[in-house]
Amino acid sequence: MSSLASAHSAGGLSPEAQQQRIAVLEAQLQEEINRRIVAEEKLKSTTLEFEQSLSQRTELLQELVMQLQAEVAHRDDVEAQLRKRTDVMHDFIKQLEQEMEERRTAESSLRFSEERFRNVIEKSPVGICISNEQGVFEYTNPAYCTLFGYDAQELKGKPVVTLFPVDERPIFEDFYKRVFAGRMDIKGERSLLTKDGQRITVLTDSVRLTSDATTDDTSARKDRDRLIIFTLDITRRKQAEDMLKRAKAIIERSPAVIYQFSLSESYPLEFVSENINQFGFTPHEFTVGDTAFIHNVHADDREKVMSSFKHLSRTQADHLRREYRLITASGRTRWVEDNLMAVKNIADEVIGYQGVLFDIDERKYAEEEMSKALIKEKELIELKSRFVTIASHEFRTPLTSILLSVGILKDFFHLLGDDEKQENFTRITSSVNHMTGLLEDLLIFGRAENGSVQAKTATIKFCAWCEDFLAQVRDRFGEKHHLEYSLPSEEFDYAADADMMRQILDHLFSNAQKYSPEGSRVQFSVLVEQGSIIITIQDVGIGIPKEDLARIFEPFHRGSNIGNIGGTGMGLAVVQKLVGILQGTISVDSDIGKGTTVTLILPTNIH
Amino acid sequence: MKKILVIEDDESIRRSVGMMLRISGFEAFYAENGSIGLQMATQSMPDVIICDIAMPVMDGYSFITELRKNPATSKIPVIFLTAKASDEDQAKGKAMGANAYLTKPIWPADLMKTVQEQLGGAA
Structure with missing residues (x-):
């Protein structure tokens, strides 16, 4: 191409x-x-x-x-x-x-x-953790986590000492080494910290998990050693224990003794607080020893205490409060108040009693004083009222007499003869004297009551003094009463407050005369015996009723059988005070309708 | 001459009242307790009776009770003359049938005035 x-x-x-x-x-x-x-x-x-x-x-x-x-x-x-x-x-x-x-x-x-095993551990209420030899958490169960407020993931890999209070951490740094070396026991109570810093008290115990003993390599074996620690929260128990301790301390410090007994035969005491020692006893004597508590109750109160308890258990009542006397270990008598409360079981049956007993001796004393004061006050009120009644009557009569005489002298002076004038003046004078005597009695009594009357002694020839005084009594008696007397045959010297003697005898003769029929005789006798002069004045008058005998020395108190016989009720009250001042005693025996005998015992030497 | 009976246990008062009455022209009789007073009242039929209350043997209350029971003496005016002066006592005295209640102490003139009143009332 x-x-x-x-x-x-x-x-x-x-x-x-x-x-x-x-x-x-x-x-x-x-x-x-x-x-x-x-x-x-x-x-x-x-x-x-x-x-x-x-x-x-x-x-x-x-x-x-x-x-x-x-x-x-x-x-x-x-x-x-x-x-x-x-x-x-x-x-x-x-x-x-x-x-x-x-x-x-x-x-x-x-x-x-x-799974079952894990379940047990996971669901265990006891906190369980597993740590390795380095003291680092490998596992913690939910109870453990809940106890300290952490998630399991948070704790995993953390040192166990995280849970220890900061100041204690150094002590526990090599803790695990010592635990693994068997030189330390993890068993016991300790205070640990939760995640939010709260202290909780736990009880711990541990189990060491050792690896297969056939392994010869020591370090390898130790690597596989684990410690399982069981941890129980005893914070509440501890708090309860603390509370209990505090309560116990409070009880011990309190004046109230706490006790408990069961209803079984002979009522054994199960508990008596330490402060029973305030009465000189120990709890032991009652709880362990065979001393029955009732033996320490005053003999006069035992019957009452037992019968009140019988009544309580019979009626199934919850509470009983009683007061009785306790004989302390040293033999003293103390008033105590004892409050019993029934202890019941779930079926609401009484199984025993708890008692709280405390010393009320001072309160009792104060109560007695108060009740005495109250009685005294009552007496005073009564006295006042009697005084008003009697004074009003006793002063009205002489005042009437005075007023009438003054009126007669004033209005009819020119019509009165000399005798009549004189009679009126005399009546005025004697009425004034009567009232003065009444006032005198009140004054003497009041002063004697205050302790401001003292005997003024002077030596007298006792028989001669009596003869002289009795002559005046006979004049006063006139034809209405016959005076009979007997005196010691031998004259003796007597250091006496003659004025007081006269006042005493005047009142006694006046009473004999006032409360015995005309024409009756009044006997007076003196005996000298063992340093005492015993004088008795005896009449055959209306006597004093038994119920009045105890009260005849109270001011303004008069016998219930006196009818309209005038008087203030001050005579014997004054006499008793005066006899007291002379350190003598007076007693009165009387039969109603037959007569009264008053006996005076005077010491021959007044100190 | 008007007759006045004085029943009074305190001799001194009895005599003073008596003297005053005599001087004033009355005929005075005396009794020292209610029992004797009752006899004398029946015997001499006084025109006025002056009577104490607190007296031994028979007190004024019993006396007036007995006096009023007897038709012959039931109309005689009675004047209580007494130391019992409280309102209750006065009320009781009046309730018992006293025509007048006088408390001791008393001025003679006041006593005489009351006597005259009772005589006038009775006349």
């Missing part, structure tokens, strides 16, 4: 150029012919080589076919063997399957057991 193209293009060329071009083409052709000859020769040699190689290969192939034929024969043998082996393998697989089935069963049971 290219030569054609070149010929075509050469249409326009010069003959030289065409000649030149033909020469080039001839050269090119020759070259091509040469190249073809070379290629033909090369083809011939190659074909020869191929033919040679083909024959070689055919020979080889024949050999191979023969070999193959031999191999095919051999393969039949192998196949037979193979079949045999396959059967063996089937058997083996079957066995294997069986084994696998067994293993699955075992695994399932193991899983079940593990």
Whole structure:
């Protein structure tokens, strides 16, 4: 093609150029012919080589076919063997399957057991953690996490000392080493911190999980050592214990003794607070020893205490309050208030009693004083009222007398004879004297009551003094009463307050006269015996009723049988005061309707 | 002459009242308790009786009760002259039938005035 193209293009060329071009083409052709000859020769040699190689290969192939034929024969043998082996393998697989089935069963049971075990741990109310030898948490159960307020993930990998209060951490830094070295026991109570910093009290115990003992490599074994720590929150229990301790301390400090006894026979005391020692006893004496509490109750109160308790248990009442006297260990008597409260079981049956007992001796004393004061006040009120009644009556009579006499003297002076004038003046004087005497009695009594009256002693000849005094009495008696008397045969000196003696005897004779019938006798006698002068004044008058005898020395008190016999009720009250000042005694014997005997005993030496 | 009976246990008062009555122109009788007074009242039929209340043997209350029971003496005016001065005592005295109630101490003029009143009332 290219030569054609070149010929075509050469249409326009010069003959030289065409000649030149033909020469080039001839050269090119020759070259091509040469190249073809070379290629033909090369083809011939190659074909020869191929033919040679083909024959070689055919020979080889024949050999191979023969070999193959031999191999095919051999393969039949192998196949037979193979079949045999396959059967063996089937058997083996079957066995294997069986084994696998067994293993699955075992695994399932193991899983079940593990699950159960995990369940126990997971659901345990006791906090459980597992830590490695470095004291780092590996596992914490939910109770443990809840106890300290952490998530399990938060704790995992954290050192256990995280839970210890900061100041205690250094102590526990090498804690685990020591625990693992068996030099420290983790058992016991300790205070730990929750996540939010609250202190809780826990009780811990631990189990060391050691690796297989057959391993010889110590370090490897230790790497696999674990510590299981059981942790129980006892904060509440601790608080309760603290409360109990505090309550106990309060009880011990309180003045009230607390005790408890059961309802079984002889009512044994189960508890008595320490402060029973305020009465000199120990709780032990009652709770362990055989001292029955009732033996320490005052003998006079025992019956009352027992009967009140019997009543309580019979009526099934809840509460009993009683007051009685307790004899202390040193034998002193103390008033106590004892409050019993029933202790009941769930079925609401009384099974015992709790008692609160406290010393009320001072209160009792104050109460007694108060009640005495009240009685005194009542007496005073009564006294006042009696005073008003009697004074009003006793003063009205002489005042009337005075007023009448003054009126007569004033209005009718010129009509009165001298005797009548004198009579009126005398009446005025005696009425004034009567009132003065009354006032005197009141004054003496009041002063004696205040303790401001003292005896003014002077030595007198006793019998002579009596004779003189009795002569005046006889004058006063006149015809109305007869005086009989007996005095010691021998005169003696007596250091006495003669004025007081006179006042005393005046009142006694006045009473004898006032309360005995006209014409009766009044006896007076004096005996000297063993340093005492015994004086008796005896009448045969109306007597004093028994119920009044106890009160005759009270001011303004008068016997209920006096009728309209005038008087202030001050006489014997004054006499008793004066006799007291003279350090003597006075006693009154009386039979109603038969008479009264007053006995005075005065010491011969007044100190 | 009008007759006045004085029943009074206190001798001094009895004598003073008596003296005053005599001087004033009356005839006076005396008794020292209600029992004697009752006898004298029946015997001498006084125009007025002056009587104490608190007296031995028979007191003024018993006396007036007995006096009023007897038709012969039931109309005689009675003046209580007593130390019992409370309002209750006065009320009781009046209730018992006393025509006048006077309390001790008393001025003679007041006593005489009351006696005159009772005589006028009785006349």
